Amino acid sequence: MRDVAVVAFAQSRHTRTSEETSEVEMLMPVLHDALGQVGLTTSEIDFTCSGSCDYLAGRAFSFTMALDGVGAWPPISESHVETDGAWALYEAWVKILTGEAETALVYSYGKSSPGELRDVLSRQLDPYYVAPLWPDSVSLAALQAQALIDAGHTDERRLAGIAARSRGSAQDNPHAQLASSPPTAELLTADYVVQPLRRHDCPPVGDGAAAVVLAAGDTARRLCPHPAWIRGMDHRTEPHGLGVRDLTDSPSTRLAAERAGAFDAPVDTAELHAPFTSQEVVLRKALRLGDEVDVNPSGGALAANPVMAAGLIRIGEAAACIHRGASRRALAHATSGPCLQQNLVAVLEGDR
Amino acid sequence: MVKEPVAVVGIGQTKHVAARRDVSIAGLVREAAVRALDDAQLTWADIDAVVIGKAPDFFEGVMMPELYLADALGAVGKPMLRVHTAGSVGGSTALVACNLVAARVHRTVLTLAFEKQSESNAMWGLSLPIPFQQPLLAGAGGFFAPHVRAYMRRSGAPDTIGSLVAYKDRRNALKNPYAHLHEKDITLEKVQSSPMLWDPIRYSETCPSSDGACAMVLTDAVGARRAPRRPAWVLGGAMRSEPTMFAGKDYVSPRAGKECAADVFLQSGITDPRREIDAVEMYVPFSWYEPMWLENLGFAAEGEGWKLTESGVTEIGGDLPVNPSGGVLSTNPIGASGMIRFAEAAMQVRGQAGEHQVDGARRALGHAYGGGSQFFSMWVVGAERPTS
Numbered sequence: 001m002r003d004v005a006v007v008a009f010a011q012s013r014h015t016r017t018s019e020e021t022s023e024v025e026m027l028m029p030v031l032h033d034a035l036g037q038v039g040l041t042t043s044e045i046d047f048t049c050s051g052s053c054d055y056l057a058g059r060a061f062s063f064t065m066a067l068d069g070v071g072a073w074p075p076i077s078e079s080h081v082e083t084d085g086a087w088a089l090y091e092a093w094v095k096i097l098t099g100e101a102e103t104a105l106v107y108s109y110g111k112s113s114p115g116e117l118r119d120v121l122s123r124q125l126d127p128y129y130v131a132p133l134w135p136d137s138v139s140l141a142a143l144q145a146q147a148l149i150d151a152g153h154t155d156e157r158r159l160a161g162i163a164a165r166s167r168g169s170a171q172d173n174p175h176a177q178l179a180s181s182p183p184t185a186e187l188l189t190a191d192y193v194v195q196p197l198r199r200h201d202c203p204p205v206g207d208g209a210a211a212v213v214l215a216a217g218d219t220a221r222r223l224c225p226h227p228a229w230i231r232g233m234d235h236r237t238e239p240h241g242l243g244v245r246d247l248t249d250s251p252s253t254r255l256a257a258e259r260a261g262a263f264d265a266p267v268d269t270a271e272l273h274a275p276f277t278s279q280e281v282v283l284r285k286a287l288r289l290g291d292e293v294d295v296n297p298s299g300g301a302l303a304a305n306p307v308m309a310a311g312l313i314r315i316g317e318a319a320a321c322i323h324r325g326a327s328r329r330a331l332a333h334a335t336s337g338p339c340l341q342q343n344l345v346a347v348l349e350g351d352r
Numbered sequence: 353m354v355k356e357p358v359a360v361v362g363i364g365q366t367k368h369v370a371a372r373r374d375v376s377i378a379g380l381v382r383e384a385a386v387r388a389l390d391d392a393q394l395t396w397a398d399i400d401a402v403v404i405g406k407a408p409d410f411f412e413g414v415m416m417p418e419l420y421l422a423d424a425l426g427a428v429g430k431p432m433l434r435v436h437t438a439g440s441v442g443g444s445t446a447l448v449a450c451n452l453v454a455a456r457v458h459r460t461v462l463t464l465a466f467e468k469q470s471e472s473n474a475m476w477g478l479s480l481p482i483p484f485q486q487p488l489l490a491g492a493g494g495f496f497a498p499h500v501r502a503y504m505r506r507s508g509a510p511d512t513i514g515s516l517v518a519y520k521d522r523r524n525a526l527k528n529p530y531a532h533l534h535e536k537d538i539t540l541e542k543v544q545s546s547p548m549l550w551d552p553i554r555y556s557e558t559c560p561s562s563d564g565a566c567a568m569v570l571t572d573a574v575g576a577r578r579a580p581r582r583p584a585w586v587l588g589g590a591m592r593s594e595p596t597m598f599a600g601k602d603y604v605s606p607r608a609g610k611e612c613a614a615d616v617f618l619q620s621g622i623t624d625p626r627r628e629i630d631a632v633e634m635y636v637p638f639s640w641y642e643p644m645w646l647e648n649l650g651f652a653a654e655g656e657g658w659k660l661t662e663s664g665v666t667e668i669g670g671d672l673p674v675n676p677s678g679g680v681l682s683t684n685p686i687g688a689s690g691m692i693r694f695a696e697a698a699m700q701v702r703g704q705a706g707e708h709q710v711d712g713a714r715r716a717l718g719h720a721y722g723g724g725s726q727f728f729s730m731w732v733v734g735a736e737r738p739t740s
């Protein structure tokens with residue numbers, strides 16, 4: 001397998017609302033940041049791939065406007081996935097593996113602020129039997145959290161601990177939307193949003209964008225002093241029907257991790273795309289992450305969850321840890337769909 | 353680095369119709385997938401990954417429907433990737449699947465594209481709200497008609513060329529059991545007297561709105577050796593994009609289309625596409641796009657494409673048959689239309705096209721485009737395994 005590395009990562013400052021800026025305006029500075037880090041222009045990139053979703057934008061073909069902002073002239077080799085940008089990065093990685101590209105620009109963005117995100121996400125569900133009931137994303141996550149508590153895998157106090165730890169970590173992350181938390185005991189006095197989830201168990205709703213530059217072999221070494229090499233990457237899907245899944249486990253994450261080589265050697269850092277505190281419990285178990293692993297040093301999706309970009313940001317944050325020498329081997333995870341239906345795992349390493 | 357050769361060993365389509373009220377979205381996609389598996393004589397267990405494409409989710413009102421379709425497509429426990437590149441998506445989806453095999457990430461991949469347009473109204477789905485688009489643009493026809501007019505002015509083509517394309521494609525569709533429109537009593541006069549929708553585009557020169565799905569099984573060299581039927585080999589594949597609008601954009605013959613075609617022919621070792629390509633399945637949603645794309649793709653010099661159409665070169669019996677399947681003008685489940693072009697090209701070189709088979713087709717082009725004439729995806733498939 002060809003050596004491919006993350007050589008640059010940039011993200012917006014994630015905010016509750018970005019009414020004053022269009023998607024393109026939100027994205028442009030992030031693209032310029034990522035390309036600027038490696039001194040490349042759009043026309044020097046061999047392949048471009050993006051991830052976004054029309055249902056957030058509220059209009060068909062919303063990604064075409066973003067492409068206008070990229071400056072696809074002269075014409076570029078380009079593709080788009082209608083999901084989190086982590087899958088765009090996967091497509092770009094495969095493109096580089098074929099040998100058809102040396103470099104790739106990956107970006108994604110999402111504005112959750114124009115709509116009621118909980119309800120918008122319910123449109124992902126089976127359109128005949130489930131979506132007509134409008135089960136919202138927080139309620140479904142609450143089902144999963146209750147299943148975990150009933151099975152004895154966690155309790156409300158430990159979930160609050162995850163929230164406090166994540167937002168505490170985010171104090172060092174200038175891009176985070178939520179970067180502080182009251183202590184656990186105080187969190188537990190709040191009312192439920194949907195039992196057993198309180199406000200602190202849920203991700204902030206917000207708008208944001210992210211971009212990553214990938215490069216192969218010597219090109220990566222030339223562009224970046226400490227490339228974050230992708231040692232393996234895989235993604236897997238679970239059944240859509242929540243009733244046929246064990247919501248306390250994530251076999252798809254475990255399988256993707258196996259295929260990505262995550263269990264071949266210990267990781268020191270993990271960036272998990274767990275929008276709800278309870279989902280970190282599921283992912284830690286599936287990925288066999290012990291207390292010695294630094295989980296979500298960025299604060300994770302509990303600190304900023306720009307939908308469609310939050311998964312790509314996990315890969316970017318894991319790579320950034322390697323770029324700055326804070327990690328030697330890191331795991332990054334991204335998810336899509338209700339209650340962690342689809343999961344992607346990437347293993348990144350610095351030069352040995 | 354030597355890429356793994358990629359072979360098409362299974363192809364399946366649904367019978368395309370205006371409304372498949374008898375099946376759910378899951379039922380529709382599964383029908384095409386099962387037919388592709390049957391053609392390859394493989395089972396779900398033989399599939400390593402699923403790559404699915406469709407055009408805007410608003411067409412069915414389901415956000416990221418691949419999540420809901422995971423079970424129907426046997427994707428549980430497997431990677432499933434969703435592609436969306438506007439109208440070119442069917443082609444792009446096939447190319448993304450192709451790369452998974454070419455990079456040796458997976459050995460056998462199911463790729464599928466669909467649209468169930470009866471769930472909504474595609475024309476209004478494509479009409480963006482103000483301020484994204486000026487009022488009264490009304491659907492894709494409203495966007496493309498001025499560019500057709502520009503082509504007519506630029507090339508001096510007679511007004512009748514569009515109707516010749518429609519008449520040909522609708523007759524070709526009569527030979528294709530999967531085509532949506534089967535207008536047994538079609539005449540050139542009927543096409544020419546049909547109502548004017550978006551001047552100069554008449555009703556019979558526009559694509560229908562269809563429910564349909566198309567699936568292919570792609571595999572590596574080992575998989576191809578085991579295949580029960582002759583495979584189609586992927587000789588080249590490329591995608592190109594350019595912005596929707598900017599000063600200097602040529603809507604009649606976009607540079608992204610020219611460069612995409614040049615790339616795919618270079619990969620395939622083709623220097624004279626007019627002579628070396630035996631059949632073309634190109635994305636012609638409005639009749640006039642046949643001569644326009646003939647020029648854009650390099651089959652004719654600028655301003656000369658309409659002459660190929662007029663002289664019958666693009667008929668099934670001509671020396672450059674275009675859309676022997678009946679094309680998008682006869683069948684248009686938008687998200688699937690690009691993949692149907694790619695699949696029909698593969699069917700031609702496999703000798704699998706039945707009544708609309710082009711005699712002795714050895715190399716065929718599949719072409720798709722989308723957005724404001726800005727997204728292009730193409731592949732060339734051949735009967736012989738590529739040498740390099």
